[in-house]
Amino acid sequence: MQPHASSKSSAQLPLNLKSFAITRNAFLPEHSPCKALSNAYYQAWETVALSLPTLLASGELRTAIRSLPILSVDFLQSEAEWRRAYVILGFMMHGYVWGGDHPEEVLPPQIAVPLLQVSNHLELPPVLTYAAASLWNFSSDEGDFSDLESIKTLFTFTGTESESWFFLISVAIESKAASAIPAMLLALDAVREKDFTTITQALWQLRTCIQDLHGLLQRMYERCDPAVFYHKIRPFLAGSKNMEAAGLPRGIFYDEGGDKGEWRSLRGGSNGQSSLIQFFDIVLGVDHSTPIPGQQSFHEEAREYMPGPHRRFLSYVELLGSIQKLAIAAKLSRDPVQVRLCEAYTAATEALAMFRSEHMQIVTRYIILPARSAGQGVGSRRLDVEKRPQNLASLTISAREGSYKLRGTGGTMLVPFLRKARDVTIEAGRLDKNAGVLLLSGQRWFYGLFLLAMPCFFVLLLTPQHLSLLQ
DSSP: OOOOOOSSOGGGOSSOGGGGTOBTTBTSOSSOOOSSOSSGGGHHHHHHHHTHHHHHHHTOHHHHHHTSOOOOSTTOOSHHHHHHHHHHHHHHHHHHHHSSSSOOOEEOHHHHHHHHHHHHHHTOOSSOOHIIIIITSEEESSSOTTOTTTEEESOOSSOOHHHHHHHHHHHHHHHHTTTHHHHHHHHHHHTTTTOHHHHHHHHHHHHHHHHHHHHHHHTHHHHOOHHHIIIIIHHHHOOSTTOTTTTOTTOEEEEEETTEEEEEOOOOOOGGGOHHHHHHHHHHTOOOOOSSTTOOOHHHHHGGGSOHHHHHHHHHHHTSOOHHHHHHHHTTOOOHHHHHHHHHHHHHHHHHHHHHHHHHHHHIIIIIHHHHHHHHOOGGGOOOGGGSOSSGGGOOOOTTTOSTTOBOTTSSBHHHHHHHHHHHHHHHTTOOTTHHHHHHHHHHHHHHHHHHHHHHHHHHHHSGGGGGGGO
């Protein structure tokens, strides 16, 4: 079965995508982000942000930021300028926190005050989110933002090609998927009328789209060096949540001056904060909710790190029809039209699962293997852990420990999180109406058994013959 164009036009969509800040480039801006704040009042910000690689390499960034005036946000003149200010302040913040031998846990008013104000305007947390690092951190003189040869980064920490390429891959992926959004919205709208043909065509289009994104993701290897990424780039992307071992046990104190301020623990930028991937999950019915009552999943929490309009769009889409339920019902039918719907649905979920598997392979090459090599040492290139800056790159692992203790920049336990996301996607594609229930029930059963076993386990630890286990 080959993909076909949708039988309806985007003009028939029952909502205005612009109200959700969705453009012809999907969740990217309509036009290339602005290259400078227009008012000369902000030149001090521009100068420091554009000099980040030099200031970090010389160890002078923290001094440069502390010498800045506390600037007002009153002279930002457009939404594009608010976004650029957020990107600038986010990069300066992470450079300040992680740009030394030890992380700095107090963010000075020169960054904290305007960052809090800009974040409030954009409905984003005051941290370097995916939106700051990718969605609004590029420039292009061409109209096609999916063309990796025609887009450039605005800001980096290292000035390396590896870092630019890492950010730009995400930009290209976001842009390449733009046509899938209106197609899948039409498909969701067609659920009420059981328009199997429209839905099937949209699902094949989605499958092709995800396969194209898979191809773009594989291009990461072309110009992003794993060692440079792990040791030089990744540490700057970390947030302050679950970063005790990296040197931030309390998070970061946002000093607003005059004895005013607040400790905050926030996640760093992560591709899990991409509204595009969550959109795919919603339209395919991939459920990442946690089995523990009252506990947010990472995917639910990640929405708080998305721009407000994008977050509201995902909530809106969740209220539309369920393609998955329609496909589950169609699985029992011998009607060729409904059979083709099931085939298209399974193909789309398989494509998304393969995309997530590719992501896991990239994580292995760019994070797990460098972490293990740094922990074990490789010949004469063995690293001296005592002399290395304290950050995510200093958290090495050994072969005995395995990769399960590694955390992502968003603060998650990296491998279990990615594996579960992939497995849940595969499960959705099986079109078993009980599959999700059984999976969650199994998780709840394991969780309950774990709670029951905990007291017995500690009694065991306290018996004389097992006291050595406490050492």
